[in-house]
Amino acid sequence: MISTDTDDGTVLLNERTGQYWQLNNTGARVLHGLLDGQEAVGIAAELADRYSIDLQQAERDVTAVIERLSGAKLVVS
Structure with a gap:
């Protein structure tokens, strides 16, 4: 995975599939937290x-982001 931070969040490239993903600032914070070893x-x-x-809403939102990233094989949950 290659990632680039932007003013609006983060853009990811799955090198295996060639698919791009764009995360807003909140999604980017979730990704960076995971990469830094933080728990959900x-x-x-x-x-x-x-x-x-x-x-509780924040926990549901973080879980949803992690599930989408995991489903795209961008992170392992």
Whole structure:
């Protein structure tokens, strides 16, 4: 996987399939957190605090991003 940060988030290239993915800033934060070794719950807590949203909603959102990235074989969950 090759990734490039942009003003709007991150663009990913799956080198095996040639598919591009674009993540918004929140999705990019999830990806960078995972790459930095953070647990999903820690990423969710950070997002909940940053955006003043319910922790459970943040956890669901982080899980959804991880599932999509995993389904595309961009990360291993």
